[in-house]
Amino acid sequence: MPIITLTTDFGTRDPYVAALKAAILKEEPGTIIVDISHEVERYSIPHASYLLTSVFRDFPTGTIHIVSVHSLSYKQHKFIALKIDEHYFVGSDNGLFSLLSESPPQQSVRILNEKAERTVFPAKDIFVPAALTILRFQDLLKTGEPINSIETLTNLKSYYQNNILYGNIIHVDGYENLITNIDFMTFEKIRNGRKFLVRFGKEKTDFLGLNYNSVQPGQCVCLFNSNNYLEIAINQGKAASLLGLGYNKKVMVEFF
Template sequence: MSIITLTTDFGTKDHFVGAIKGTIYSELPNARIVDISHQISPFNIAETAYILKNAYKSFPNGSIHIIGVDSELNDENKHIALLLDNHYFICPNNGVISLLASEIKPEKIVEINIHDRVETIFPVLDVFVKVACHIARGGTLEVIGKTIPDFERMVELQPTVSGDNNTIFGNVIYVDNYGNSISNITKKAFNEIGKGRDFEVIANRYSFKKIVEKYSDIVDFSVPKELRQKDGTRLALFNTANYLEIAIYRSNLNTVGGAASLLGLNYRDSITVKFT
C-alpha cells in the first residue's frame, strides 16, 4: 500500500494530527503514515513548499502527500489533487505546489469536488484524508474532481533577473533549525545567469564574494586549533537542496545565534547576486 505523508502547520500540542492519523487508520488499517513536518510556521506557504520539495523525492513512487497549510476552503482557495513526478499531492490551490512544479510539469490536476457530500470546517481531516485513501486503494483522480489545466502560482517562490542578465533578485523563503537563511536562488539559476563571471552576493548590509562548497571550508585546518577562526563566521553556500544559503558557521541559537538573528535575514528579506 502507498505511503501517506503529512505536512501541516498544526503542531503537536493539539488533537489535529492524531485525529487525521486515526481517521486514515480507520479507513485503511494497513496504511503507512509518515510525518514530514507539523512545525511549519502558521500559514507559511513558502516554507511548506521548500520543506516538501526537499522531502518528497526520498519517498517511493506512488506516495501520497497530504499538505495541510492554509487549507480552509473558500472562493479563492480551492482544493486540488495532482500527479507530479509519479507522486500524488493533495493540497489547497494557494501556490504551495509552485516550487515543486517549477521544473516538473504535473501530469494531471483535478479540482476536488466532493465537498458537496462532506460538510466540514476541517478539510484536511474530512476531505484530504478521503481523497488520500481513495488514491491508496487504486482510485483515479477523475473520480474525485474535474480536470483543470493549471494551478495557482506563488510569485515570491521564484527569483527574478534584471534585463541585462547581470543581477538575480531573490529573497529568503525559509529559515532552518540552525537559523540559516535560505533563498529562492538555485545553483542552476546562478550558473546559467552567471556563466562563470565574478559576483557579489548581497544580503542585508553584508556581502560575499565567495561561495564555499561546505560549511567547514572557511576553517584553515593547517592552523593550530587555538588559533583557528572561531565559530560564528558568516558564509554563503549552496546547501544540499542546491539553494543559496547564508549561514553562520557552527551556529548555536542559544549562544552564537544564526544568520536570521545575527545578520537580520528573515523570511522575505532580499538576497541579491550581482555579476560583473
Template sequence: MAIITLTTDFGLKDHFVGALKGSIYKELADAKIVDISHGISPFNIHECAYILKNAYQNFPEGTIHIVGVDAEPTPENQHIAVLVDGHYFITANTGVIGLITSEVNPEKVVHINIPNPEHGSFPVMDVFVKVACHLARGGTLEVVGKVFNELKQLKEYTPTVTDNGNKIVGSVVYIDNYGNVVTNIHKNFFDAYRKGRDFELNARTTKIKKIYHRYSDIINFNLDRNNRRGAGDLLALFNSSNYIELAIYKSDLNTVGGASTLLGLDYRDMVTINFL
C-alpha cells in the first residue's frame, strides 16, 4: 500500500486533520498516513512549496501527497493531480507544484474530474481523499481527470540578477521554528554568478561576507571559549536544502529571539548579494 502524506494549513486545534485521516481510513483501513506539516501559515503557497519540496524527496517513489492549502476550486484554481519525479501530488493549481516542476518535468498532469463530486467547503476531504485512495489502490490518473497543460509557476520564488550580473536580489520565503530566515537564493544560483568573487550579503542594515555549510562552522575551536564566536552570534549558511539561510547560532524564537526578530526580517522581505 502506497504512503499518503498530508500537508495543510489546518493547524491541530480544529477537527479537520482528524476528519481527513478518518475519511482515508474509512476507504482504506490499512492506509499508511504520514503528516508532513499542518502548520503552514494560512494560504501561504510559498511556504507550502518550500516545505513540500524538501520533504517529498525523502519518501519512496509512488508516494501520494495530498496538499491542503488554498484548496477551494475556482475557475482559476483548478483541482489537479500530478505525477512528477515518481511521486503523485493532489492539489489545487496554486503554483505549489511549480517549485518541483521547475527542476523536473512532470510525467502526467490531469485536471481532476471525478463522478458526483461533493461541492462543500472541505474539498480536501471531499475530492482529494477520493483521488488519493484511488491511486493507493493502484488506479491511474487517466481515470480521475483529463490532461491539463496550464500549471501555474511561482515566479516570485526565483531571485533576480541586476547590475550586469553583479547583484542578486532575493527574498525571504520561509521562517523556521528557530526563527531562522530562509531566502530563495539557492547555492547553485549563487555559485553561477559569483565566479570566485568576494561578496557582501545585505539584509536590512546587516552585512555578511561569509557563508558557512554548518551552523557550528562559525566556532573556532582552537580559541578559548571566552574568545570564540558561539551561541547568540549571527551567521549565514547554505542550509540542508542548499538555500541561503540567516541564523542565530543556538537561538530560541520564544525566548531570546531568532534571526527573523533580531534582524527585523519577515516573509517576502528583500535580501541582496553584491559581488565585489
C-alpha cells in the first residue's frame, strides 16, 4: 500500500491537517497517511529537520513525505520535489531538505503548478498534487523540471570554535527532555580522547550516561539518544521546567 507522511507546523486546532488528508483520500482512497508531527515549532526548520531525520528512514523506501514548515517564507523559494536516500520529499526549497542527509539529493525538481504564484495554502494546492503524481508514477519529472541544486543551510548546525562545540536545543519532547543539534559523530571527532565539560543554563557536567537510569531519580543526566543527538534529561523528571531551558537555548561542550 502507498504511504504518504505529513510533517507540518499547523498544530491540530484548525482544519488544515484534515484538509490535506481529505485531498489525498479523495484522489487515492487506499493511501496510508502517517502523521510524523503537526506540532513543529512555528516556522522552525531545525525542529522539523530533527523530527524528520529521526524517523523517515524507518519507513519503507519509496515513501512520500509532505513537509509544510515555513513554506511561504520567501518569494524566491521554489516549491520542490526531491529524492533523498530512496525516499521522496515534497515541500518548499527553504533549506530544510539540506539538513536531512549528508549526501546530496539523488534527484530534485521544481514543481510546476499554475497555482504556485498565488497560493496561500501550498501544502494542499501544490504539495498534495505533486505527492499524488509521484505516488502514481514514481517519477519526479512528472511533477516539474529538473534543478541542479537546492537551498542549503549550514548556520543551523552545531559549530566548533576555540575548543568549544556550540549547539542549541532543537526539540523538547513530551517528557520535557531537551534534545540538541550536537550529534555523536561530531562530538567524538572533536573530542579525540580529550576531557570535556557540557554547559547548559547554570549547570555543567563531565559525565555522559548510557541511559536515563545512569543516575538516580531526580538527577540530571546528559546522554546521546537513540538518534545519536546529545540530550539533557532528568531521570523521572521534567528537565525543561526544572532547568528553565527550552527551544533554541544554547548548549556548549568545552574540550581541554
